[in-house]
Amino acid sequence: MKEKVAVIGMGVSGAGVLLAYQKELPQHPEVQIEITCFDVPESFGRGKPFREKSEHALNNSRSHTISYDYSHEEDFVEWLQAQGLMVPEYASRRLFGDYLYDRTQALVKELQAQVIETSVVALDWLQDLQQWQVQIKESNGEVAFYYYDRVHLCCGELPSTDIYNLKGHVRYIHEPYPLQQFSEQGPKAGDHVAVIGTGLSALDVYKYLYDECGVRELELFSRSNYFPTVRGQEDQAYKCQHLTKESTKQLMAQQNGNFTLDNFDEMLSKELAEVGIDFQLYKERFFQPGIKGVLVSYHNPDLVTLMQHVMLQASSILTEAWPAMNEPDRREFNETYHKLLVNLRNPMPNDSAVELLKGVKQSEIRVLDGVEEIEGLEPSPAGVGPYFVLKGEGLEVMVDWVVNATGMDMSLRDVSESPLLQHLLDQRMVQVDSAGGLSLNFETLNLLSPRFGEWPTLHGHGVLVGGAIYQNNSTFKIQAQAHRLVKRLLADQ
Incomplete structure (x- = not known):
């Protein structure tokens, strides 16, 4: 039996799907799978988190505990050693992205998968053919269609939350990555910057603005103002007795x-x-x-x-x-x-905590409490700031830039920047889960539709289904779920 399979999105989730097929296909020589992978070149094999070029954005897990293969935790360390590189305690996301790209290319070659380096703009079910129609827009503007028996949706680059409705305002940076954008057309020494967010992304932004842009006046805040804990001692392992x-x-x-x-x-x-x-x-x-x-x-x-x-x-x-x-x-x-x-x-590396505490001690960072509103100001005729005022009860702070580092909006209220998701939701081919992301049947990992019910040939992976699968944002969990799905699919054929 031959099945044509599309993998839409080739970050951690898409690579996890390829890895699952690579593990299981040798057990099923009677099954023929023809795989096509879709993604834009900058994300292929990396995804949004790991296409970063800056060394300031660090993994929050130690190098020997992360891998592209959840069944082989030491693979990243072995790859570093094979490249003649030092093994850092916490690798940069750029370095881990290079590793993921290398391993993904090897999987593509081994599986003889076709690669189409563009984004998918629409996906439709053709009832008469019992196939999925994948629509892309080529570089010359022409529309092309491809047809598949099964589709894995791995396009988890969801839009960021715009809490204060600042999109479109001059000097508001809605997406913090890639960090190098700040060096090209962002804050510089002498500017006063507000960063919305107190998670790991906000720490990435702070470190880059401080080290690379010379910014020495930063305001950090979020609705809760909770920072991650600091990564603890490596050798203090504990095996749970009841939470099993x-x-x-x-x-x-x-x-x-x-x-x-x-x-x-x-x-x-x-x-x-x-x-x-x-x-x-x-x-x-x-x-x-x-x-x-x-x-x-x-x-x-x-x-x-x-x-x-x-x-x-x-x-x-x-x-x-x-x-x-x-x-x-x-x-x-x-x-x-x-x-x-x-x-x-999701703890922060110890070094990140040291830098944050140092910045606060030197009065270069302030953590604001109670920011209720951010008002965009009209710049002066000379183009001189401030450009925003942060407001709250007893609070009024003027800043030159606002950087959004709040993370993804799992509510999917505004997916206008993702034509594929917009199309699927508009056509009621998928539905938003009550916990955010897309709904799916956890047992089958089949996506759910209010119009068609449960899809037997449409599957969701990674952050895209991070509401239905609790905290589905770690490489190992994403890989394990993909493996469980592919194992079932091949056994059923």
Whole structure:
């Protein structure tokens, strides 16, 4: 049997799909798969996170714990050594992108996949042919069509959130990457800059503006003002006793496939009791907004590391438990745990914390609280700022630039910059999940449509389905889900 397969988007998710086929096809010599990969050249084999050229944007995981292959964690280190390169504790995303690109090209060659270096603008289901029609616009402006039996949607470059409605305003930078744009036409020494966001992207922006652009007056803020915790001690591993996949599956089997918030509460309470941590006391002391939270994390690495291990495991079991929870339990979970879990699950490298604390101590960085509005100002006739005023109760700060580093908008309210997603949503071929991103059946990884029901031949991957699959933004989780899907697909043929 021969099946024509399209992989739309060739970042981490798309490479994960190729890797899954590479692993499983040798077990099914009777199956013939013809694969075509679609993506623009700058993203092919890298995706948005890893096409960065600056050395200032670092991975937040240590080099020996990340890989393009979740079943071979040491592959990145081995690749670095084969290139004659030093193995940094935290590699730059540029370097990791070079590695991903190299490995993806090898997969393309091994699978004899066709590569079409352009973006897809529309995808339609042809009922009569029982095939998918992929529409692209070629460099000469001509429209071309391709036809496939199965499609993997891996186009997770979702739009950023525009909280203060500043898009289109002069000196507002909506997308912070690539960072080198700041050197070409952005802030310079002497400018006063506001960065919206307190996550890892905001730290990337701060470091680049400080080191490369000479900016010495920065305001950082977000709606919550929670910074990530500081990455803890590497050698302080902890194996969970109660927050386990086995316990989760057992509970779900006893409850007709359901999982409740009470189940999670009990599992977490037992786990924390094992290590002598009181959850409420931990939240009160360590989960603090602003620089206080960074300081308490930085100065208490042992305890914070322990909580990082526990909450990372919590995130892992939620991969299967989240789809089995009802909506009220999901909402209450988010209110109680989500911000803390993200705070612990996505920590910053120690060096990033040191730079941030140094900047605050030297009064070159301020963390603002209570920014409710950002008003764009008309520049003076001489083109001299300020260009914005940050406003809140008892707060008014003038700045020359505003940089948005809030992350992706999972609500998909405005996908005008993504013609493919706009088309799919307008045609009701896919639907937005209540938790954000696109809806899918977790068991099958088939996307859902309010018009056609469950698609047996249309699948979602990565951040694109990051609401339906809890925190589906780590390379290993994305790869594991792709492998689970492809294994099922080939076994069913």
